[in-house]
Amino acid sequence: MTLSIAGFEVSLAPTMRPEDSAASQSAPFRPSKTELPQGFQRTAKSASFPVTTIFEQDVAIPMRDGVKLYCDIFRPKGKSNIPAILIWSPYGKGGNGPHGLHMIEGRFGVPEERLSGFEKFEGLDPADWVGHDYAVLNVDLRGCWNSEGTIPWLGSQDGRDGYDAIEYVAQTEWCSGKVALAGNSWLAMSQWFIAAEQPPSLAAFAPWEGANDFYRDTLCRGGTPYPYQRFWKVLESSMVGRGQVEAITEMLNRFPLYNDYWEDKRARLHRVKAPCYVLASYSTSLHTSGSIGGFNALGCETKWLRVHPKQEWSDLYSEESTQDLRRFFDYFTKNLQNGWQKTPRVRVSLLPYNEPPIENKPFSAYPVPQTVYQKLYLTEGGELSPQPPSSASTLSYAADFVPTQPDHNPEELQFHYQFQKPTWLLGYSKVVLHVSASLPQDLDVFVQLRKMDRSGVILQHMNVSVEQLSPPKTSPEEVSNSCFLKYLGPTGALRATHAGTKISSADPNAWPEYRHDKKEAVLAADEVRRLDVPIWPAGMVFQPGESLVLKVAGHYMSMMEFELLNDHLGLPNKGRHTLHLGQDDCSHLVVPLVEPF
Structure with a gap:
């Protein structure tokens, strides 16, 4: 298998197979449709589903080149004409991969009881959304797990695939035709590229903490690959699929200077038209600059930025943030007149270090005009x-x-x-x-x-x-x-x-x-x-x-x-x-x- 991007032959690396023990809790490939009854819990500690939910597993989504991607769909039973939220990443379709809150002690402040266990790592929890008449789709991007093809490291291929998935979902019998994107970190980085493709059915998107220029923002900050080449190598080595993954760290060794290959890893944000809610934090050593810079570079006028003082997943799964994001999506996917348009364009936090943080200070722009x-x-x-x-x-x-x-x-x-x-x-x-x-x-x-x-x-x-x-x-x-x-x-x-x-x-x-x-x-x-x-x-x-x-x-x-x-x-x-x-x-x-x- 060979892969070429912008005229460069791309180095590829092997992936772990879904059946490998290192791939953690491998879920069997099982196209099916079942009902999760109201109150259903995956485990005795998991959060329950507030309504009876249709759970469609391993649904195929065709891409323009014939490749099939697979997703899990969660939607409220008996509801139609509802918006869909697409959760897009390489991390498995829901609690079934090596990446998760278990990676470090303390679960980042997110207790097991807070989540249903069906959420994609860094993605929204379906149990938080089906009760509010949303469908949530957890998609394994190209080459990941059982999805076909070679895993792309972001870039234009990922953007085109996201476009195709959005337009496919928008035509399903239960969807209102309005689709949103959401998620954190990798799930946010990919959103920049998908939104830049201008899918007609993309009603809104929420890239919560994601670099938009992979070389400059995170892989090779200031032109030096130390130390973050090592972090990305660890992530590259933990990818799960049935083919290969773009070997991003080897490509940096081969091409340490910026060229057209790296330009493909830079989202064309001036092309974005969909409304956007950007999140940033100080704690991430990967995404802060790219998140704020992405907000400023967006071509759309309907955009908001919030800078929070927490760890990214602690904020992502907090009840306050979930409600705030729901207001944004309700306004743009359901046309609910909930006052979202009055939300300050920029909200920032500040850290005293020796006292509780200051949160949600309103400003009209970033950098702030009073600087x-x-x-x-x-x-x-x-x-x-x-x-x-x-x-x-x-x-x-x-x-x-x-x-x-x-x-x-x-x-x-x-x-x-x-x-x-x-x-x-x-x-x-x-x-x-x-x-x-x-x-x-x-x-x-x-x-x-x-x-x-x-x-x-x-x-x-x-x-x-x-x-x-x-x-x-x-x-x-x-x-x-x-x-x-x-x-x-x-x-x-x-x-x-x-x-x-x-x-x-x-x-x-x-x-x-x-x-x-x-x-x-x-x-x-x-x-x-x-x-x-x-x-x-x-x-x-x-x-x-x-x-x-x-x-x-x-x-x-x-x-x-x-x-x-x-x-x-x-x-x-x-x-x-x-x-x-x-x-x-x-x-x-x-x-x-x-x-x-």
């Missing part, structure tokens, strides 16, 4: 100063130092700014660094923003409170060092040889963006190069006496999704890196500040 950009200069004394240093100086760190755990690593430079009045840091930051290396190399630099309390302690935010974990914990120290559960602060990265691909902007405060389509020469020993490093969006609350901390290092400084990925293997840097401060080399940080209200 004032503050330039802070890095000084030899470790301060962030509004005034540039009067003389030149340098600071250095061991770039090849292998860190052991967050906040206990000596080879991380720190710079501090203490606030004198209540302040919000809200939006995109950037740092301009003038850097050299002791040895010739393709230098990577990593930065992070943190909050320090009045006593000098650098803080962490729990994305799910220890009491909400299932079973609960008594302190954060008992919780694994996973970015799913602990958020440190926004990060940024840049590979020095990609600095020349920066997209020009007349706005001095513009967030740096890069084409990543060519390389400059590798740094010679002691050669100084300017690096404009983009830092992901943040929402941080500071009180008088509390401080903003900028960290600079030769390694990634946040936690990975799983502790086994925290060992920092594959670090490319070597020798010492030096920051040049003052005079002609005024390294500085630019932060978006907002007066609290």
Whole structure:
């Protein structure tokens, strides 16, 4: 089997077979139609169905090229002319795969009793929706499980398949002709591509936390594949199907620079016409920038953004979020005049770290119109100063130092700014660094923003409170060092040889963006190069006496999704890196500040 995308022959990797024990709870392929009676529970602990539900299993959906995809359909008995919600992913059709809330201790704060067990991982629970006269379709995308073909890693093929599925479902005897898309993470990323194909029956979609440009947003942030190539390799290796999967990490090894293959992994958001409800959070290390950037790039005017303070699945399955999403879908798929159109265009959360989060602050746009950009200069004394240093100086760190755990690593430079009045840091930051290396190399630099309390302690935010974990914990120290559960602060990265691909902007405060389509020469020993490093969006609350901390290092400084990925293997840097401060080399940080209200 061969696969070609944009003229590039694609590397393929094997998948686990559905029958393999590693594929977890494999459900047998069994096209059938049954009734789940009102009150039905999959297990004694599962949430029950509120109405009698028609459950159609392994229903074939034909694609334009003859390939068949398979889905499970849940719809209320005796109801017709109802909208459908399409849940689209590679993770199995409902509680039957290796991916799920069981992957980490505490179930991300989602108790087993909250869900029916028929939900796709990261998808809506059918039991939450059939009682409100919706059908939910859990689709295994191309090549996954028993669906035919080769598994695509997002891209135009996935978009075309989604178009075909939507139009097929819209013509079923029970459907009103209006179809919605929903889901989180991969399920959100795929929605961008499907909506860009402009399916006529797509009434609304809700990409809740999904990158829209796979290379730039997540796989190779700042042009450096470390460390997220490792995460995506783990996911690639856990795909289940009867064929092969696009080997995305091998393609990055073959094509480390942006080209037409990677362009196929970038959704054409300017083409989107359907109403959209975008969700973002700070906790994800994969999707924050892509979610907010996707909202801004959408071609439709009927769009909303909410930035929440929790772990993504904790928010996805909360009753409040489910009700909010239902209002959105009711308005656009059922024409219910429920006041949704009065919802603020942008709602954001902010993290005090040492107090409960601030949620749902309304704004008209993101970045918010009230933003004032503050330039802070890095000084030899470790301060962030509004005034540039009067003389030149340098600071250095061991770039090849292998860190052991967050906040206990000596080879991380720190710079501090203490606030004198209540302040919000809200939006995109950037740092301009003038850097050299002791040895010739393709230098990577990593930065992070943190909050320090009045006593000098650098803080962490729990994305799910220890009491909400299932079973609960008594302190954060008992919780694994996973970015799913602990958020440190926004990060940024840049590979020095990609600095020349920066997209020009007349706005001095513009967030740096890069084409990543060519390389400059590798740094010679002691050669100084300017690096404009983009830092992901943040929402941080500071009180008088509390401080903003900028960290600079030769390694990634946040936690990975799983502790086994925290060992920092594959670090490319070597020798010492030096920051040049003052005079002609005024390294500085630019932060978006907002007066609290």
